[in-house]
Amino acid sequence: MSDSVKTSLLFLFVGVLILLEGTTNVLFFSGSWNSALVILNMGLVSAIMALGVNLQWGFAGLFNVGIMGFVALGGLAVVLVSSAPTPGAWTQGGVGIIMALAMGAMSLIAAIAIWRLLEPGKLRTVAMVAVLGVGFFIYRAIFDPSVAGVEAIDPALAGNLGGLGLPVLLAWPAGGLLAAGAAWLIGKTALGLRSDYLAIATLGIAEIIIAVMKNEDWLSRGVKNVIGLPRPMPYEVDLQNDPAFVEQAAGYGLDPILASTLYVKLGYSLMFTIVLLVLLWMAQMALKSPWGRMMRAIRDNEVAAEAMGKNVTKRHLQIFILGSAICGIAGAMMTTLDSQLTPGTYNPLRFTFLIWVMVIVGGSGNNFGSVLGGLLIWFLWIKVEPMGLLLLETVTAGLADGSALKLHLLESASHMRLLTMGLILLLVLRFSPRGLLPEK
Amino acid sequence: MDILNALVAFTNFVGVPAIAYGSQLALGALGVTLVYSVLRFSNFAHGDTMAFGTMITILVTWLFQSWGLSAGPLPTALLALPFGILATMALALVTDRTVYRFYRTQKAKPVVFVMVSLGVMFMMNGLVRFIIGPGDQRFSDGERFLISAREFKAMTGLREGLAIKTTQGITVITAVIVVAILFWFLNKTRTGKSMRAYSDNEDLALLSGINPERVVMYTWLIVATLATIAGVLYGLDKSFKPFTYFQLLLPIFAAAIVGGLGSPVGAIAGGFIIAFSEVTVTYAWKKVLTYIVPEALKPEGLVQLLSTDYKFAVSFTILVIVLLFKPTGLFKGKAV
Incomplete structure (x- = not known):
């Protein structure tokens, strides 16, 4: 079986799974087109994230376990770009906040400059610590009252700076840029580290990004969540009230409510597919280009690549930024799909490690593999719960109804997810370490 | 008197x-460090091993x-x-037999081990949530306090109270005993010496006839013990929640790395460095300051450097620095 046949067959398999989800309700399928499209949409977003991780891991061998942070930054970009500005927020403290942040950045830069320029010795350490200390207190002195000012504005509904009120689609590239900026900062400090140090460093940074988003209410309303973000698709209710749409739906023999929900979801699927295809095409081109060959050469033997005159650190930084930017775009798309930002829901198991399972299962180093892994693993992630319930119902069929053990087992079915994902990851790593679609 | 009050308040809250x-972090970091020095990978499943041990303890x-x-x-x-x-x-032994041993015989790269430990982490996490x-x-049951704040105030006549929870006392005593036994084991017994030899040069x-499988087995036994004790102590002191234990991974890694991965003494020092910085940076100093600064300089705010939700940021910043x-960490660790 040639590679392309295998690839097509596997993609066909995922397609059939999603079609079955829409058409039949035997076993664990639900038989609802809405549910099929929901799975497909998040699957597409996950595939994009997996593509970004594959760029870092598959191309360059960088072990990034901070994907969640970049995804969350993409979500933040949606709020900053597309939500309506809060009236008065800028005059009541917004400017102060920006000034304070600039102040903080300046003291950091000054500290780095001192470190670079002065001779090593006690003087240098003291000067650096003094600059950082004084900088921190000035920063807090400007920052705190400004934040209080912003957060005092209509705290029940706003209390944050709000956004620029631009079209939401602009937020997607903006999410990529924001994530890229963060990746640059992180890469500058952490990329020189050994592989497992880099892993721990990125893990920590992701947690910090989430902590910032949960706590800085002026930025993203924290755990109060930002809801009702603008959508690129019309609202279902508006469609149902539009006579032309109702008539058209009737033409297909659909009732207007179902038709409107499907229309909106299909619209998202279409947009996400376009983004995915563009990114996939770019990743394929990059892989085939001399640049991609150089990346793989660096991955396979850093010392040799360096001896050939390749700047390993720079190339690593480059690809780290690119991969993170893709995750940021995916994060912005996801927040757009939900039309809300809920910092409390970002969980590393779901947003970092699950993506890793996708990349490994799909086949690291193969872009099609990542896309396949993204779609397939997402489908499983959703469906393991009903599968587990089915399994446990069969297992506990012999037990008396209402027995404590049976109840407990059935209640715990939802936790089968993590167990299954771990098992899949271990099995793939053991028996097929190159994944479903191995790198060529 | 004010100085004394400030000192008591400081001791009580920080x-x-x-x-x-x-102590809890140090025990956790010791486990991470042992896996690192003998099996040569960063064990991402350590937090969930702690959670598993604690869960069994809770059930019993x-x-x-x-x-x-x-x-x-x-x-x-x-x-x-x-x-x-x-x-x-x-x-731990079952996991090693079914999962890790295969890669050990293959002499897989450390990063493959880390991936595998991610899989193990998922499974253990799922298992704990499932059960x-x-x-x-x-x-936690039994006596709540060794000394309660009220008793302390009555005893000393100070305005500030000092409360020591039973669980805090137990934590410190257990940690001291466990660490003493561990160091005795590593330095004095044959098995401990063979472990150190294996870690230094495989x-x-x-060549000198040390059976690697035996060394690995003992390492897992010790790591499981340390993880369970650390987990139970943390759970007694605070509370048990699977996700919190997973998140403990970060300060534990930070402690192990700050001390120097692979160095047991470093792991202990790292644990205390991380813990003290987390608590001091996120503590509101107002109470202590009101006693020691003159009336005119009394702070208006809480004098909290960072909000408590940023405690990860603290351990992480220290890690990066x-x-x-x-x-290689404060105490020369080793690098694979």
């Missing part, structure tokens, strides 16, 4: 909690409580602890 938390505690068995003023969980340790040992659920469990150890300026 000193005691940080020592207890530091509940069983004992239902039998009416108790340890008097001490928490029942201490009686249940050996069972938790045994179960975790079994789990006990994702919710919060409190299982080939040389093989150490990695940038002293990549």
Whole structure:
């Protein structure tokens, strides 16, 4: 079986799974087109994230376990770009906040400059610590009252700076840029580290990004969540009230409510597919280009690549930024799909490690593999719960109804997810370490 | 008098909690460091190993409580602890046989081990949630305080009270005993010496007739013990929640790396450094400052450097600083 046949067959398999989800309700399928499209949409977003991780891991061998942070930054970009500005927020403290942040950045830069320029010795350490200390207190002195000012504005509904009120689609590239900026900062400090140090460093940074988003209410309303973000698709209710749409739906023999929900979801699927295809095409081109060959050469033997005159650190930084930017775009798309930002829901198991399972299962180093892994693993992630319930119902069929053990087992079915994902990851790593679609 | 009050307030809100938390982190970091030095990878499943051991201990505690068995003023969980340790040992050995051994014989790269440990982490996390659920469990019973704030105030006549929870006392005492036994084991016994030899130079150890499988087995047994004890102590002191244990991974790694991965002394020092910095940076200093600064300079705000939700940021910043300026950690660790 040639590679392309295998690839097509596997993609066909995922397609059939999603079609079955829409058409039949035997076993664990639900038989609802809405549910099929929901799975497909998040699957597409996950595939994009997996593509970004594959760029870092598959191309360059960088072990990034901070994907969640970049995804969350993409979500933040949606709020900053597309939500309506809060009236008065800028005059009541917004400017102060920006000034304070600039102040903080300046003291950091000054500290780095001192470190670079002065001779090593006690003087240098003291000067650096003094600059950082004084900088921190000035920063807090400007920052705190400004934040209080912003957060005092209509705290029940706003209390944050709000956004620029631009079209939401602009937020997607903006999410990529924001994530890229963060990746640059992180890469500058952490990329020189050994592989497992880099892993721990990125893990920590992701947690910090989430902590910032949960706590800085002026930025993203924290755990109060930002809801009702603008959508690129019309609202279902508006469609149902539009006579032309109702008539058209009737033409297909659909009732207007179902038709409107499907229309909106299909619209998202279409947009996400376009983004995915563009990114996939770019990743394929990059892989085939001399640049991609150089990346793989660096991955396979850093010392040799360096001896050939390749700047390993720079190339690593480059690809780290690119991969993170893709995750940021995916994060912005996801927040757009939900039309809300809920910092409390970002969980590393779901947003970092699950993506890793996708990349490994799909086949690291193969872009099609990542896309396949993204779609397939997402489908499983959703469906393991009903599968587990089915399994446990069969297992506990012999037990008396209402027995404590049976109840407990059935209640715990939802936790089968993590167990299954771990098992899949271990099995793939053991028996097929190159994944479903191995790198060529 | 004011100085004394400030000192007591400081000990009460910073000193005691940080020592207890530091001991728990140190025990966790010792486990990470041992896996790193003998098996040569960063074990991402360590937090979930702790969670598993604690879960078994909690289940046995509940069983004992239902039998009416108790340890008097001490928490029942201490009686249940050996069972938790045994179960975790079994789990660690089974995991090693079924998962890690294959890669060890293949001499896989460290990063492959890390990936595999991610898979193990998922499975253990799922297992724990499956058995006990994702919710919060409190299982501390017995006497709540060694000294309560009121008793302390009555005793000394100071305005500030000093409260020491029983669990904090137990944590420190247990940690001291465990660490003493561990160091005795590593330095004095044959097995401990062979472990250190294997960690220093694998080939040389093989040549001198050390059986690597035995060394690995003992390492897992010790790691399981340390993880369970650390987990139970943390759970007694605060509460048990699977996700919190997973998140403990970050300060534990930070402690191990700051001290120098592979160095047991470093792991302990790292644990206390991380714990003290987390607590001091996120503590609101107002109370202490009001006693020592003159009336005119009294602080208006809480004088909290960072909000408590940023405690991860603290351990992480220390981690980055150490990695940038002293990549092998404070006590020379080793690099694979």
